[in-house]
Amino acid sequence: MFVFQDLLFTQMREFAAQFYPIYRFSTVYVNIVHFLNPNDIELVLSTTKHLSKSKIYTFLHNWLGTGLLTSTGAKWHTRRKILTPAFHFSILQQFLNIFNDETAKLVQKLEVECGKVINVVPPVTHFTLQSIAETAMGLSSIDESVQKEYRKAIYQIGQIFLRRLSKPWYRLNTIYSLSNLAKEENAMVKILHDFSNSIITEREKGVTTSITDKMESYSKKKRLAMLDLLLTAKKEGADIDYEGIREEVDTFMFEGHDTTSMAISFILLVLANHQDIQIKVVEEILRVIGPLKTPTYNDLQELKYTERCIKETLRLFPSVPFISRYASEEFTTKTGYTIPEGTVLHIHIIDLHRNARIYPDPLKFDPDRFLPENASERHPFAYIPFSAGPRNCIGQKFALLELKTVLCGILRKFSLEKVDDMHDITFKADLVLRPKNDIKIKILQRQLQDV
């Protein structure tokens, strides 16, 4: 079904192609300037002046409150300080055990599908949801039916967000709150909050889980997983209450699974489309790790070619295609335009990454673009899948580790064959870069002697 919000998404991207390096879209309600040039983007993202998210993010407040993604000012600063240690590399090293265990379960699931054409998104999303729940929240597993309901509600909330965005009169809370859309939103938010409340209750009770030992080992090193950090901070009287903890659980459950799920799905698609590159990735994995060994943290750091493939996938398919900030004061862009205070600053990550001036033959998948000698001359803000500057993605290293682990597990066991052409994939307007239809590939047992 072609809906208005999809049109909005396509239109915004067409304007980006037409009006490089910058364009303005104004209505009586809002003044949005679209940023496409790396110099201008650097100006916005590298400073602490425009750290506040634009008003569009307030549409997420009913669900995410003002957690790390949506908060501003002192609150954002305090939360970022509390949460940063949860992503220290010593914690990530512990998480690797969980990524490896979950990868093994995913591989087992895919085994049954050998020889068939599958839509990779559902099993991969199951994997990422399970991984974030175990690592950041300390849960052992989520019931399949609860997972399904949660995933459906996340999808619905994204659609509601965009439907609200496409109707300017719904920007006014008084009008929106009377609408059927708001009722739909409240029903979805209830599902999502029931889910996050149950996570907190379970962890607060200190329910014995299969990963309790791992959590204790974090504690011994005085480093706690994300939810435990928050619960401890609350206990010790820090400026965070139950609502505050739920905001972060909702934020991290969402950001920590949907973004990585899309990234993994797209890289599987891309590798199925490029047999030569797929073979090179497998060769590297076999050379560095071997056919059977469970990868260690250090092993994964050695996968340089695989990492370039991940980078190139996130260039073409950035899980977060647009971000938006608020101009807290007037400024002049490097391209010479005056931006008044209060303007919405809309940054087109996807169009920046597909700009032929920066990336010749931009739709071609070429991991060598990220060879040090090829990347060193490029503008530092020409590649920003995790945003950049002080408000960049807190989960960036977590995501890369998860992606490498799962690729090792899948590619040593299966070879991926092309079904969908990656260039035929169309996108659905949503909070993350979602395909409009399935992402289909065929999986076969890999014959390692052929590599």
Ligand code: HEM
């Ligand atoms: C491939 C995977 C990922 C991509 C491409 C990605 C991308 C991004 C981007 C572009 C932003 C900036 C959003 C904005 O300004 O509106 C962001 C922020 C954020 N991401 Fe990620 N992300 C990924 C994985 C993760 C993971 C695994 C987690 C958690 C474990 C996470 C947690 C967050 C949080 C909490 C923020 C808000 C940070 C702040 O404002 O201080 N992300 N991410």
